[in-house]
Amino acid sequence: MQSTYTYPRFTYRQSDEQRDGEPQLHPVVIIGAGPIGLTAALECAARGLPVVVLDDNDTVSIGSRAVCYAQRPLEIWDRLGVARRMVDKGVSWQVGKVFFEDRQVYRFDLQPEAGHKMPAMINLQQYYLEQYMVEACQAHPLIELRWKHKVLNLKQDDHCATLSLETPDGFYHTQAQWIIACDGANSDTRRMVGAAFSGQFFQDRFLIADVIMKAGFPAERWFWFDPPFHRGQSVLLHKQCDNVWRIDFQLGWDADPQEEKKPEKVIPRIQAMLGKDVEFELEWVSVYQFACRRIDNMRYQRVLFAGDAAHQVSPFGARGANTGVQDIDNLAWKLKLVIDGHAPVSFIDSYHEERAWAADDNLRQSTRSTDFITPKSPVSKLLRDAVLSLAETEAFARTLVNSGRLSTPTPYRDSSLNTPDSAFFSAHMAPGTPCADAPILRDGRPGWLLEELGEGFTILVFAAEAPDLVIDVPGVEVRIKTIAAPGSGADLIDLEGLAARRYAARAGSTYLIRPDQHVAARWHQADAAAIMAAVARCVCHCVA
Numbered sequence: 001m002q003s004t005y006t007y008p009r010f011t012y013r014q015s016d017e018q019r020d021g022e023p024q025l026h027p028v029v030i031i032g033a034g035p036i037g038l039t040a041a042l043e044c045a046a047r048g049l050p051v052v053v054l055d056d057n058d059t060v061s062i063g064s065r066a067v068c069y070a071q072r073p074l075e076i077w078d079r080l081g082v083a084r085r086m087v088d089k090g091v092s093w094q095v096g097k098v099f100f101e102d103r104q105v106y107r108f109d110l111q112p113e114a115g116h117k118m119p120a121m122i123n124l125q126q127y128y129l130e131q132y133m134v135e136a137c138q139a140h141p142l143i144e145l146r147w148k149h150k151v152l153n154l155k156q157d158d159h160c161a162t163l164s165l166e167t168p169d170g171f172y173h174t175q176a177q178w179i180i181a182c183d184g185a186n187s188d189t190r191r192m193v194g195a196a197f198s199g200q201f202f203q204d205r206f207l208i209a210d211v212i213m214k215a216g217f218p219a220e221r222w223f224w225f226d227p228p229f230h231r232g233q234s235v236l237l238h239k240q241c242d243n244v245w246r247i248d249f250q251l252g253w254d255a256d257p258q259e260e261k262k263p264e265k266v267i268p269r270i271q272a273m274l275g276k277d278v279e280f281e282l283e284w285v286s287v288y289q290f291a292c293r294r295i296d297n298m299r300y301q302r303v304l305f306a307g308d309a310a311h312q313v314s315p316f317g318a319r320g321a322n323t324g325v326q327d328i329d330n331l332a333w334k335l336k337l338v339i340d341g342h343a344p345v346s347f348i349d350s351y352h353e354e355r356a357w358a359a360d361d362n363l364r365q366s367t368r369s370t371d372f373i374t375p376k377s378p379v380s381k382l383l384r385d386a387v388l389s390l391a392e393t394e395a396f397a398r399t400l401v402n403s404g405r406l407s408t409p410t411p412y413r414d415s416s417l418n419t420p421d422s423a424f425f426s427a428h429m430a431p432g433t434p435c436a437d438a439p440i441l442r443d444g445r446p447g448w449l450l451e452e453l454g455e456g457f458t459i460l461v462f463a464a465e466a467p468d469l470v471i472d473v474p475g476v477e478v479r480i481k482t483i484a485a486p487g488s489g490a491d492l493i494d495l496e497g498l499a500a501r502r503y504a505a506r507a508g509s510t511y512l513i514r515p516d517q518h519v520a521a522r523w524h525q526a527d528a529a530a531i532m533a534a535v536a537r538c539v540c541h542c543v544a
């Protein structure tokens with residue numbers, strides 16, 4: 001059915017270790033070359049770790065899958081050099097509208113204030129996203145992509161993990177210090193380590209219809225509850241590139257997926273929505289159900305689970321792939337420190353601590369959205385419809401409308417890696433929070449604050465001149481950067497004063513920023529001993 005995209009075929013090559021029959025020990029092996037596995041490859045390589053990526057297929061993911069990519073993953077991909085292509089090809093949007101029956105009852109704007117390098121959200125077919133990342137991986141000397149490699153078995157001991165692999169040339173073994181399992185919701189790796197994956201399964205079925213049409217709808221997210229063209233159910237509309245539009249129709253519990261996929265069933269639904277005169281072609285049709293669940297532990301000895309292999313949510317809110325990318329952002333710098341011997345192996349447990357916390361937040365949000373969209377009893381439906389009716393005129397009711405709260409990063413508020421504030425600061429940008437972006441000048445050239453953060457630890461001092469600090473934490477790279485108003489001699493010029501405002505900074509305010517661009521600690525006045533203690537705490541060194 002798909003006519004707008006031609007699937008690439010990636011070349012299978014026999015690896016040296018299969019040819020030689022000699023297993024090699026790799027620092028990191030990644031299982032799965034989907035959006036999360038490819039991000040893991042780029043992120044590890046960017047931090048200087050050589051990686052092998054195993055995938056049982058030899059192309060990008062087939063069909064219409066994830067659609068919406070949020071600002072934080074785009075910022076991560078920007079650091080990895082792949083966001084520009086995604087943004088250029090994708091459809092940027094920030095406004096959402098919610099309709100009840102035949103009227104608009106609610107409107108939101110994901111990014112009312114400008115001054116961010118990345119858009120609030122883009123829509124892009126998953127196959128483009130993967131293709132761009134595969135091409136970036138192919139160009140990276142530290143990444144080896146092994147297509148048509150199926151993992152049959154996994155064993156672990158104190159020394160390494162050993163994988164049994166099947167390829168078109170037969171069977172062989174490879175070894176890894178660490179494995180990142182990104183093999184999706186049906187992860188075989190999860191089964192191989194015996195992990196539990198529990199949560200709630202939802203009975204409702206949804207139809208995805210991707211249609212090609214030249215439509216006049218704006219680049220906005222439109223969500224209908226109980227519209228006249230699809231009574232009693234919900235509908236979601238998103239614009240994608242190549243004139244492809246994603247339409248999700250709720251079908252209810254009893255829908256027969258095979259029947260519902262037939263063009264003679266799908267086309268009348270779309271005509272009822274768009275009008276009989278609108279010309280369109282079907283690009284993709286599928287029916288899905290979903291679950292909200294999480295693995296019991298994101299670390300099994302040497303195996304680290306990320307993305308859908310670790311947690312699965314409903315599509316509403318676009319929290320699946322977006323949170324998986326943030327898993328990797330959290331993991332790679334920690335792995336680098338551990339592999340290089342600059343942090344204890346136990347440091348890796350902070351991956352589960354921080355990312356399971358984020359996964360639980362996503363699960364909560366996603367379950368709430370699903371309950372609002374698909375009420376389970378007549379009373380819930382009555383309440384839901386009352387909220388929707390009231391939202392048209394009453395501000396308080398708008399906060400209760402939940403057609404999917406779109407993905408935002410979860411701050412690691414209670415992380416053991418944070419150094420709590422010792423003086424009063426406003427709540428935003430507290431330890432554990434991902435850094436906000438802001439426009440800056442560096443060496444007279446325009447740039448963005450986030451471009452200055454992320455290589456090792458950064459001490460960001462809101463002052464014209466660098467304080468006299470000697471920061472020495474063995475094995476940990478720490479850079480000092482000053483930021484101040486135009487006219488000062490600071491390293492970074494806070495062009496519009498947005499950085500100072502977003503970080504609630506006064507003269508001398510100092511932020512310790514982790515390699516994954518999260519705040520580790522902050523003070524109103526820089527103090528070398530306090531900073532060194534915070535760095536040590538953040539990498540699980542024993543603090544004297």
Ligand SMILES: O=C(O)CCc1cccc(O)c1
Nearest residue numbers: 066067248315316317318404
């Ligand atoms: O707008 C949303 O809440 C998410 C849109 C979405 C994401 C993934 C699949 C899908 O069918 C819709």
